[in-house]
Amino acid sequence: MIPRQTDPGIDETRLIREVKAGNVESFDYFVHRYQRRITRLAFRLLRDAGEADCAAQESFLRAYQNLKDFREGSTFETWLTRICINWCKDRLKRRRLVLYFHQAPASDDSGAETGPRSPATDDPSPERRAVSREIRERLRVAMESLSPRQRSVFVLKHFEELSIPEIAGLTGLDSGTVKSHLFRAAHKIRERLGDYRKA
Amino acid sequence: MEHSNSPSHLTDAELFGLAIPAAGVPEALPAHFSDCLACTRALQEWKTAVRDLAADGGAVDGRSAEEWAAAEAKTIEAIRRARFARRPLPWRWGVGVAASILLVVALAVPSRHTPQRARPGVPAATDLSAEDQADDALLRDVAMLSRGDDGAGAWNSLLPDSGASIREEDRL
Numbered sequence: 001m002i003p004r005q006t007d008p009g010i011d012e013t014r015l016i017r018e019v020k021a022g023n024v025e026s027f028d029y030f031v032h033r034y035q036r037r038i039t040r041l042a043f044r045l046l047r048d049a050g051e052a053d054c055a056a057q058e059s060f061l062r063a064y065q066n067l068k069d070f071r072e073g074s075t076f077e078t079w080l081t082r083i084c085i086n087w088c089k090d091r092l093k094r095r096r097l098v099l100y101f102h103q104a105p106a107s108d109d110s111g112a113e114t115g116p117r118s119p120a121t122d123d124p125s126p127e128r129r130a131v132s133r134e135i136r137e138r139l140r141v142a143m144e145s146l147s148p149r150q151r152s153v154f155v156l157k158h159f160e161e162l163s164i165p166e167i168a169g170l171t172g173l174d175s176g177t178v179k180s181h182l183f184r185a186a187h188k189i190r191e192r193l194g195d196y197r198k199a
Numbered sequence: 200m201e202h203s204n205s206p207s208h209l210t211d212a213e214l215f216g217l218a219i220p221a222a223g224v225p226e227a228l229p230a231h232f233s234d235c236l237a238c239t240r241a242l243q244e245w246k247t248a249v250r251d252l253a254a255d256g257g258a259v260d261g262r263s264a265e266e267w268a269a270a271e272a273k274t275i276e277a278i279r280r281a282r283f284a285r286r287p288l289p290w291r292w293g294v295g296v297a298a299s300i301l302l303v304v305a306l307a308v309p310s311r312h313t314p315q316r317a318r319p320g321v322p323a324a325t326d327l328s329a330e331d332q333a334d335d336a337l338l339r340d341v342a343m344l345s346r347g348d349d350g351a352g353a354w355n356s357l358l359p360d361s362g363a364s365i366r367e368e369d370r371l
């Protein structure tokens with residue numbers, strides 16, 4: 001989950017100033033601090049571990065290269081998250097284009113199979129676990145039908161549990177548009193689930 | 200799921216709608232849930248599945264500290280490379296621009312002042328005797344006249360010296 005606050009013991013603004021002044025080693029702090037979170041967020045958006053790594057690395061690289069554009073009023077983490085979300089959206093768009101032209105089925109990454117087994121399940125019986133796994137898989141497949149923007153908004157809301165204003169801040173949309181995307185995303189998934197049941 | 204196939208129960212889409220409300224705000228449960236244990240259970244399963252999917256970090260979550268350290272090191276290395284790649288950029292641009300200018304100058308200057316190169320097998324003008332050079336000049340003038348290049352200089356060169364002819368007439 002994306003944290004809402006940074007470590008109060010470290011003055012990130014000072015570190016950013018140092019990086020801007022040419023001390024690239026100061027940037028290592030941000031990598032050590034945020035790489036895991038950014039990679040996890042990218043994985044939730046892309047559902048592919050390799051692409052998530054690529055997204056994290058590219059996000060840090062872009063952040064470093066465009067550090068002059070960083071405004072000191074905002075937090076580095078928010079800025080980095082925004083860069084990562086944009087990168088992931090671009091990647092999802094490209095993936096949809098590839099799917100469109102090649103008519104290939106959605107890639108079945110290993111996440112659904114290798115992930116932790118129902119940590120929140122009350123009844124861990126094999127039958128319940130199997131049902132939960134099936135629902136999860138169907139939900140994951142249904143999410144593939146979302147547009148990159150709908151998907152990012154949906155993941156930020158329901159998986160990262162961010163508020164509407166926080167999502168608006170990260171995506172650069174206004175709150176009304178975020179709500180609209182959320183509604184459409186949920187509607188589209190519901191439609192997909194309905195189709196699945198009929199099939 | 201067998202639950203969803205029963206017409207009296209809620210569909211998967213309806214269960215999803217309750218597990219993940221479209222507006223992001225939990226909705227009131229239908230009265231059906233107070234009577235139907237199967238639907239209550241199914242809704243719980245949907246909520247669990249959503250939570251699991253949210254918590255599912257896949258291969259990313261299963262990484263060891265060493266693997267994370269390696270990933271961080273890769274990122275730091277990429278940033279260092281980018282730093283060194285960026286630094287000489289203005290210098291490289293300068294070299295590129297200078298090379299382009301030199302190339303343009305090198306191509307433009309000779310085209311303006313192309314030296315008349317001697318054809319192979321033809322001796323250079325300096326190798327000829329004075330008489331041959333005079334003949335050569337005469338032939339050049341004739342060639343110019345035949346081309347229609349009637350510049351004053353060319354005609355004048357063919358005319359006898361006017362001063363000398365006047366003096367000759369006076370003498371006669």
